[in-house]
Each structure stands twice: as C-alpha cells, then as structure tokens.
Amino acid sequence: MTAAPKAIVIGGGLGGLWAALRIADAGCQVRLFSLFEVKRSHSVCAQGGINAVLDTKGERDSIRQHIVDTIKGGEYLANQPPIKSMCESAPGLIRTFERMGVTFSRTPEGILDQRLFGGVKNRRTCFAGASTGQQLLYGVDQQVRRLESQGRIEKHEWWEFLSLLLDEDGICRGITAMDLRSLEIRAFPAEAVVMATGGFGQIYAPKTTTSTNCTGAAASRCYQQGARFANAEFFQFHPTAMIGTDKTRLMSEAARGEGGRIWVPRNPDDARPPHSIPESERFYILEEFFPSYGNTVARDEASRAIWRVTRQMGLGIGGSDRVYLDLTHLDRGFVSKRLGAILDIYRKFAGTDPLSQPMEIFPAAHYPMGGLWVDFEPDASGGMRPGSLRNHATSILGLYACGECDYAYHGANRLGANSLLSASFSGRVAGESATNYLKGLARATAEPSERILTEEVERQTAINRRLMESDGSENPYRLHRELGELMTSKVGVVRANPELEMALAELQTLRARLGSASLGNSRAWANQTLSFTRQLGDMIELAMVVARSALERDECRGAHYKSDFQIRIPEGKFPGDPEYEDYRARWKANNDRWLKTSVAEWRPDGPAIRYEAVDLGVYPPTDPRDYR
The missing domain is CATH 3.90.700.10 (Succinate dehydrogenase/fumarate reductase flavoprotein, catalytic domain)
Known part of the structure; x- marks a missing residue:
C-alpha cells in the first residue's frame, strides 16, 4: 500500500491550524510543530474582530468596498489578486467558523453583530466580545483535534524549528527541530513544509504588543537558507x-x-x-x-x-x-x-x-506587514487561481508560508481586523496549494539521502555545543534589550536616513557581540537561555533587513514614514491649479520609483535589496486623492 504523502506545518496559530486541516482533510499525513501548546499561539491575543462583508447594519457595504479599503489602506503596495480573493472569501469563512462553533457576538435579534474598525467607514468587523482571536483559534483547534484522534495529524508541541532540509537541488525535503525539554535535535523528512510562525515584534521589545515568542526566528532561518523576505520596512505601530x-x-x-x-x-x-x-x-x-x-x-x-x-x-x-x-x-x-x-x-x-x-x-x-516572499497565480477574474501550486509558495521549492510570517495581503499598512482574516484565509490557501504540490509529486520520489539528514543534525548540534561551552562576557538578555531600544529609537514610528545608517552600523556591532555571549547555564534539559540566544541571532538578522529596507526606500508610504520625503497635497488646491498639478507630477514620479515590493536576499555582510513590480490589475491608483 502506498504511504500517504507527508507534510510538515510549523506553527499552531490560525494560519498553521488551517493549513494542517486542509492538508489532512485531503488525505495527506501532517506533522504539526509548535513551540508550546497550540492553544497558546499568538492568534489568541487578537482582540477586536475579523472583517467580512455581511452588511448586517444595512449600510450598503460591499465586497468591492472591502477590496478597495484593503488596497488603499496598504497604499497600493500589495498585489491585488490575493486581496480580491481574500475579501471575496471572507463571508464564507465567517459561516465556516460559525459551523465550527465559534460564538460570535450577536444583536438582540440574533443577527451577527458588526463593529467599526480603523480605516473604514462601514461596520464590517465580526467579533466575539474582545477575545475574537481566541474563539476562532479554539474553533479550528477542535477540528484539528478530531483529525489528530484519527491519526491523520501528529502534533509535536514544545518543539522548535531549527532549519530546513535542502537537497542538492535546493528543494525543501523536511526540517530539523529541537525538543525544548530534552534538547534532542532530530531530522524530520517531508515532501512539503508550510511555515506559519507569526511575526517578529520582539525586535522592538519591550515596546511591543507581541508575545515574547514572536521573535521571527523561524522565518529568519528560512531567509538565511535562501528564502526571500519582502517589504520588511513596513512595520505597524499600534x-x-x-x-x-x-x-x-x-x-x-x-x-x-x-x-x-x-x-x-x-x-x-x-x-x-x-x-x-x-x-x-x-x-x-x-x-x-x-x-x-x-x-x-x-x-x-x-x-x-x-x-x-x-x-x-x-x-x-x-x-x-x-x-x-x-x-x-x-x-x-x-x-x-x-x-x-x-x-x-x-x-x-x-x-x-x-x-x-x-x-x-x-x-x-x-504588526509587520513584511514577511517571507510568497507567489500567487492570477486568474481571469482578477483574483488568485484556486488550487494553484504557486499560491503562497516561497522562493524555495516545496516550502510554503502563510499567516503573519508572509507578506502577501497588507502592503504598506494593514487594516485593523484584516489580520485574523488573512491568517485564516492564507492558511487555507497554503494548505490547498501544498496538498496539490504533494499530489503532483511522483510517488517514486525518494526520501532525502541519509547524508543530508545526518549533516544537518550535526551542524545544529555543533551550534548548541558552541553556545553552551562559550565563556564570553555578553549577556544575551541585555543584548536583546539593546536591540529593542535601538530599533524603537532609530527605526520606529518616524525615520530619518542618518539614524537608519547608524542603526545598521550598531546592528553589525550587536551581531559581533552576540558571538561572545555566555549562557550562564549549561544544563542539557529545558535550557531556555540556549533557545533564546539562538533566536536573538535570528532577530538581529531580521532587524538588519528592516533597517536596510527602510534606508533604501526614500518616501513616505503607509507605516514607513520619512518626514524628509513627505509629499503633501496643497491645501485648497484642486485639479487644474498649477500647485496641484505640480503635486500630481511629483506624486506620479514617486509612484513610478517606489510603488514596488522590496525583496531582500541574505548575504553574509547584510541583506541585498531589489524591487519587483506590484500587480495593480484590480484597482490601480489614478489620482493622488485615491490615497485620502
């Protein structure tokens, strides 16, 4: 009997659970890895709601308006086919969550209640009190547990993803992971891997709303192994x-x-x-x-x-x-x-x-709008082609990404309550794409060679050994606080090129100092300092991507703001006025130069940044007033 194709999902939040659910539902075997019990994933911290056009308030809201609000909220920097498909799928997702047992807040008449959220004028946010993320996560988790009881999903909680297993052709063939209790490092072969590991707000700690586990280390490790990282300069400050x-x-x-x-x-x-x-x-x-x-x-x-x-x-x-x-x-x-x-x-x-x-x-x-670069395939309607292998595929074949760790839906700025929507929708899409990728593989595909598995486990073990034997003078927790203070002060709400250049130099210094870190703890059981120190190195790599991308982008757009490059609409002037036409010309020149996705590739001396065009096929900007 032919064994079911195997997939690995990293992350137990909404994106990861949806991906695991879709893959297992299709008959494939899934291993789900999480740093902790999945019900503690950061999705539970989302409070306000999830967007979907149901128009329960009779405001003549429309899916078209949701699409436009999302595009304009992101300052046109997101590819528009994924946005179109996400907004069109939102009402169906809400109904699916209801069937899963999610207890949304309702009006006295029993109708789903909806509230206002920032950046919109219509009430389209469904909610469950102020704990919406928790209710959604628990609903999907129940479905995952059902499949787990049937042996179709195998959970590995309290395991940390360390690296991808890449074969001689650079194709992802599995992962290495560490048991956070015993510190055992193992290789887990798989034919497809889905990353759903959340954001990286901890590079700004302690002035961040994110959990201490939101380090971005997993995405950073993929980036350092060759996955592209996009739009890192756009970081939303709540x-x-x-x-x-x-x-x-x-x-x-x-x-x-x-x-x-x-x-x-x-x-x-x-x-x-x-x-x-x-x-x-x-x-x-x-x-x-x-x-x-x-x-x-x-x-x-x-x-x-x-x-x-x-x-x-x-x-x-x-x-x-x-x-x-x-x-x-x-x-x-x-x-x-x-x-x-x-x-x-x-x-x-x-x-x-x-x-x-x-x-x-x-x-x-x-919330970071940036994340692992993922692909999509447009269809004739202007949305994403359902089931395409390209949807949510990273630049590494066999590796997919979804949720907050990808960059696909928010452009330069995320609308409130679009995060739970994008996590759920992208997890579902990534799961379907990974399933079709698995089913398209020849069943004769051989397991990765034992040499690849052994060498990667040995490499990761050597990193642990070096850190535990280090007698350096640097305290990793102190370095982390310095990282957060540096990013908050120089790569924060308002930015300037001289400060960004200083930030990059200081990040290089922090990277060098981390090489002299001392754990102060060499025990081989549940050594949290070991795991944290490894993650800190990955945080510094992502911080360099953020700072470099911010330095390169000389404009104001969404959550990236440089006052020296602000183009202001002249007050009281309208089309036809010379001042307004001059502004329009400068606005167009700015878009010609900067209405592009920044894409970072890892280099030993720091990230290399290039730019790629944005798909504007649904609602292109034609006038500066479109942004108002």
Missing part, C-alpha cells in the same frame, strides 16, 4: 498600547471603533484629574487632525499623530509619552459587554478602572 514596565499591552482598536476618544490636556502642565478637565480644555487629537475619520483613522496615521503631539508639540500627559484613551463617556454596560477582555487586562496591569478613568496609552510595535 496607537493604543497601555504603558507597562515589562512590556506594552494592546488595547484593541475596537475601543476606538466603539466610541473611544484620544485626547490630551491643551496645557501639558495641567495636573488636574482627567475627569476634572472641561471639554474646552481638551485636545481631541484624531478628531482635530482627521475630521473625516476621527478616532477610526488608520493605525499609522493615529500613531504618527500621537507621536507628533507628544514628541514634537510637547503635549503628552505631564510632558511624557502618554495620551488618554477615554471610554468614560460611554454606557458602562455597553462597554463592558463589547470590550470586557481589554478592560480586565487594563485593570489587572494598571490598577485602575477604564470605565472610571481614561486609560493612558502610547504607540507600540505591533
């Missing part, structure tokens, strides 16, 4: 993260969507309690800067506005990096029902009640 000494914690964009207002006292020396400051003496930042969208403006605009008010205008609370996110004017029962999860987080870690006193927040690194 405007509303609560202040903390250990890390920042996300206060969902749903707080703004439900009526939360961001403000500071007009007098920075005003020491009165916030409820004692009258309306006339409050500066409602987003409402004054963006009267059309107000507090639901897109995240990059909100983050830069807060940065401007605090850093440039000196109007932060008490002159510091803090502003108010105010929910106190809203009905307490309504807010508790819709935002209960984030209210509990704030109460626990700040010690105050957001329903009685405004929250204190500031932007924090949140």
